[in-house]
Amino acid sequence: MGMGRPREFDADVALDQAMEVFWRHGYEGATIAQLTEAMGINPPSLYACFGNKEGLLKAALDRYTKLRGAWMDEVVAAPTARDVAERMLMGIAEKQTDPANPPGCLLVQGGIACGTGSENVPFELAARRAQNEDQLRDRFVRAKAEGDLTTSSDPAALARYVSAVSVGMGVMASSGSDREALRQVASVAVQAVEAQSERR
Amino acid sequence: MGMGRPREFDADVALDQAMEVFWRHGYEGATIAQLTEAMGINPPSLYACFGNKEGLLKAALDRYTKLRGAWMDEVVAAPTARDVAERMLMGIAEKQTDPANPPGCLLVQGGIACGTGSENVPFELAARRAQNEDQLRDRFVRAKAEGDLTTSSDPAALARYVSAVSVGMGVMASSGSDREALRQVASVAVQAVEAQSERR
DNA sequence: CCATATATGTAGTGTTCACTACAAATGTGG
DNA sequence: CCACATTTGTAGTGAACACTACATATATGG
Numbered sequence: 001m002g003m004g005r006p007r008e009f010d011a012d013v014a015l016d017q018a019m020e021v022f023w024r025h026g027y028e029g030a031t032i033a034q035l036t037e038a039m040g041i042n043p044p045s046l047y048a049c050f051g052n053k054e055g056l057l058k059a060a061l062d063r064y065t066k067l068r069g070a071w072m073d074e075v076v077a078a079p080t081a082r083d084v085a086e087r088m089l090m091g092i093a094e095k096q097t098d099p100a101n102p103p104g105c106l107l108v109q110g111g112i113a114c115g116t117g118s119e120n121v122p123f124e125l126a127a128r129r130a131q132n133e134d135q136l137r138d139r140f141v142r143a144k145a146e147g148d149l150t151t152s153s154d155p156a157a158l159a160r161y162v163s164a165v166s167v168g169m170g171v172m173a174s175s176g177s178d179r180e181a182l183r184q185v186a187s188v189a190v191q192a193v194e195a196q197s198e199r200r
Numbered sequence: 201m202g203m204g205r206p207r208e209f210d211a212d213v214a215l216d217q218a219m220e221v222f223w224r225h226g227y228e229g230a231t232i233a234q235l236t237e238a239m240g241i242n243p244p245s246l247y248a249c250f251g252n253k254e255g256l257l258k259a260a261l262d263r264y265t266k267l268r269g270a271w272m273d274e275v276v277a278a279p280t281a282r283d284v285a286e287r288m289l290m291g292i293a294e295k296q297t298d299p300a301n302p303p304g305c306l307l308v309q310g311g312i313a314c315g316t317g318s319e320n321v322p323f324e325l326a327a328r329r330a331q332n333e334d335q336l337r338d339r340f341v342r343a344k345a346e347g348d349l350t351t352s353s354d355p356a357a358l359a360r361y362v363s364a365v366s367v368g369m370g371v372m373a374s375s376g377s378d379r380e381a382l383r384q385v386a387s388v389a390v391q392a393v394e395a396q397s398e399r400r
Numbered sequence: 401c402c403a404t405a406t407a408t409g410t411a412g413t414g415t416t417c418a419c420t421a422c423a424a425a426t427g428t429g430g
Numbered sequence: 431c432c433a434c435a436t437t438t439g440t441a442g443t444g445a446a447c448a449c450t451a452c453a454t455a456t457a458t459g460g
Binding site: 109114116160171177185188194 | 224225226229230308310311312313318322323325326354356360361363365366368371372374381384385387388389390392395396
């Protein structure tokens, strides 16, 4: 009975472009006109495919976290808690100052505070950041069980800490800090994890 | 020849209300209607007094940093670099979860990413955060000169680090983390400064 | 080749935004 | 008490916003 006219654009490619716009301007700062132009489509195509602006953001976030998921797996594969923290924070110093992307982190740049009608956007982003934190916490729980972290250490607190530093680095990057400045922050931050590690 | 009708509202009181709105909704998320209602005035009064929306933000930021200046002075008056960091980060844990204010920090909530026409707002906020960082750096320079921090320590990097953690805690607070979670982060973070301190 | 189903481009829709024209009100200096 | 300077409240202004109606185009299934 006919399957309808096929879509002329690649949704993932379009999402990559939308991601960049949200990343650079934030959810509220990004306009449909900017998004459609970057995506190379017209508004009706956007709404037919993603529902509305918030649906587009969620799809872009899904893609972002999916792309970063592989990297986070590498991070937690480091042999010790200290190395996990170092790999994570040094990697963030690189990624957040990579000229191929807007500076900072989409999960922060997307929106920390929003106006009426977008109140849940900041929570949506926070939920995605929490996923990373959970992954770190699980890794630190293991590190404690393995005797890598001291018995008095608190894996959840350590994960929260690394997550907080990551966010802070993201804000720094987006407001102009260069790679070396972020590396310095990462380097200092790792020492707190070291302080909770058993010396070998 | 007449000095004109006197203003009927107190600019500082009005700024306190505007500060709260910017703090809660961000620069772009805050509307003139919300601001004027909170300030108890009408739009023409706002524009006559502060120029435009961005002028109002800057005036609110001036007041914010002025109110916090006294506290920062207390922070850097702590006897050691470690105590400076602890006093700062633990104080932030309290302040950013104080129910008397919106959660988080105005210098972060105000706007991390903005749309066309407000591109300089994030930089304006970053400049204010940099002031705190400079004050910390100067204090750590002194700590190093006094032999409190090790000779291999980097005061600027330490200041950047404490500043980054502060920002990260602000984002955490605004997305729902409670006071205890922030205290845990602060507690871990201080250990990095401790690692750069001479034992006594 | 036709009926159907979905995508596309044009050209809007109503709403909300930051901002302001204007007239009335209210004070001060002479 | 009067001329003047400034503030205030009302009621808008044009522009930009997210979103959509509609006609046309393009594919598939029968």
